[in-house]
Amino acid sequence: MISHEIVSELESVVGEKYVSDDPEITYLYHYDFITAEPEGKCDIAIMPNSAEEVQEIIKIANKNRIPVVPWVSGINFGSIATPRRGGIVIDMRRMNRILEVNEDDMYAVLEGGVTWADLKGYLDKHHPNFKAGITWSPPGTGVIPSCLCYGMFDLGMQGGTGAEFVNGIEAVLGSGELVRVGSCSLSNYWYGRQPLPDLTGLFIGWEGTTGVVTKMGIKLWPKLPYRADFLPIAQTVEEGVPLMLKLSKAGLGIIDLCIINLGWAQSLMCLDQNNVANDPVELGLPDFLGLISTQAYTEKQHEAQCEAIRDICNEFNLDPLSVKEQMESFPENLQGLMGHLTPSTGGQTPMQFWGCWNFSRGGGGEWIGSYVSTRNVAKYYNLSREVCIKYNRPPQFYGRLLFGGHYCVARTNINFNKNDPEEIKTARKVLHEIHEAVQELDGVVMYKPPIWAVQYYKDKTIPGTTKLIEDIKKVVDPNNIMNPGQGIGGD
């Protein structure tokens, strides 16, 4: 039960302006406003300005046994920042300072509320020769949540998921203690996690169930002067994937290898929704679009890399055209999409630029997004595609080969009208069926799983590991106040 006394106590920590239990304010935290997952309940929204203030909030929450949900944008396709048991949502947006950029060791130290827009804006202005990667999620989403939840960027082949970008973390545990992990725990440098016990694992993949991350060091990468983006197209995803797998093992300065199918075009309003079949393949349109990005330090190196990429494309009988050349054959709206995707066509901006977030004017979208063995990526698409077609939904597939091709992500998205309860029900049914279908493949593990999927993975995990997770959770969050009801680490 939230009392006025608790609100007053919180106000004394952050100031009256930055705490609210007004329904008009808390409404915007009770649901993520994209997914088909159920709504939750936010009793109090609060915006701290420092790690110390976060600590004070956590102390008050512990004293009163009130749930706490760390929050930056609240949209994540799994509704994992939706408060399932009410309580306090800690909106981190006031903590949006970029504290340090170390060009020598190539990292940036960020506060918990820094968004992708903040980071890109700052680097472009002050450190134009470095980049942090660009997520395809909206620019208002948080950098730190992306890294903690295994989000991936346009440097995925080079650097892996966001989790691999993490150099160190400062966090307030559920117990209220402030900790630092990585080199920053004993020095002023945030260069990495080695050689100490890697305690970043207490926060990565836990979905806010262990603490509130107040600072993070993340890797930056040099912007090299030569870059090319290729866009081979194949009739089917199955035809295109082998090319991408071969490229993933070829080096060649490849920083990003991405697989998209044409179903996305509908979601992104690249084609007129009234004139696109649920399955664009029926129209004879090619379904596979592969994005290959490569960069180099010298012109000679660049030419050699591009030549090798073209040779490999030719081996698979796929035209190794650049994005720019390939785009010329596209419908105008689709040109817009691809134009935004890569710097070589003037782009490199997040997805919402294409107007995609209204998901074909229904405003709802959710995926079954999973990490998967590279062996199974095409099978994953085909299994999810069958379900989509069965329900007259355009199959929208995206895959990315990561960290030098060691693994990949695969996800299938569906759109729905979030103002229509019947559509939401159907969307849930489709999502459950896709999830069930892809479990046929070994090694499929969903990331940012919504609550209904969490139990499946808990049951599947070997008992010793499950017990270890539970034991850790008890140590770092003894009163179980951190994002209860969510995530593998949750109850």
Added chain:
Amino acid sequence: MEEINTVEKEPIEYLEGKGITKLTKVATQQKLDRNKNLDYYKDIFYQCGKCGTCRTAYHEEGWARICPSGEFGKFEAYYLGGKNLLAWAVSSETLKWTEKLANIFYQCSLCLACTQQCQIPEIHNFAGEWLMAMREDAVKLGFGPMPEQARYSEHVLKENNPYMEKHADRLNWLPSHIKQTPDAKLAYFVGCTSSYREQGIAIATAEILNSLQVDFKILEEEKCCSSPVYMTGQTEKAKEIAENNVKAYKDAGIEQIITSCAGCYRTWKDTYPNKFGLDHGIEITHLPEFLLKKLSSGELKINNNKTPMKITYHDPCHIGRHMGIYEQPRDVLRRIPGIELIEMDRNRQNAWCCGSGGGVRSAFNELSSFAANERIQEAKETTAEAIVSCCPFCLNQFKNNIKNNKIQALDLSELVKRVI
């Protein structure tokens, strides 16, 4: 969902080599009308996914925050995304109207920088309509306008200005040397801010018109255009004022109005015909448009300005994002010898609002000053000696917030008057 009517595709334009792509026109959009009530737009609100795009400008000079309301209020509710979803909640009866809700919607200068960023076509083009419709509903339900806005609106109805001044003093600024032509078909519509607060603009404009030997007159019957009343959701009251204004100018045989006020320009040119249905047939011209025309024709001659001056130009929301006038004032400035125009990072569609419009300055002084100071700081960072605008309300806002005189604020009319 209802069947969607689409309009013709429009081209997407690329800025080659700039590292960004600019969508000049959004494709395949739902055909909607402007100036409708909340119910009309209700199927658009939930298309918003609260993605946060509306908070940031993505332009070649760098990415930067653009929403004064959100940056000041901080909570999601103060950004467009939050407002879209609150409008959805109200229209679907999930949330009830409250004073707090009204307060959120009024704590916004309606600068519409947010809409320029969102690439969901219907939100990009029409969000301004439902931000106004929410205010109209607030007024109907007794939650709006804000008390300070109600107070000045009452004064507008009594004394024809929102500055608590007497109507009888409206023309006190008018120097005796200004020559008017009693039977002129062209009127200079001075507006309340230039009449009572920024009289230098009124004098400069009148002197420019005299120097060009333009036959014009200023009507003694000139009254508030109704913008401060309309922008706070009091549509019926504003319409009544507008009807009286149109009658007065038509009765006086006016065929063209020149105004030096961005708000008056927008109201006469757009709100009167398109919102109030007042097809007045009077040609409405904003001073920079007029000046540019006269410069181009050679009728307006500029002296050899011997004093070099670095200036930056602030885009007023009412002529910029609301009416699409970005280049004419800049073109005028570029033609003045000695003037070096330096752009602020956030300019044109992405300009940061001065924080005075939409009733914000009267009702939310802290937010208003926050916005003004951010803009003044940005102007100073360009190393400009002056921030030039063509809106008396923006000018007055800057003058009231500039400290230490490290930069001065000027209106375009004042600058032009110096060099002709």
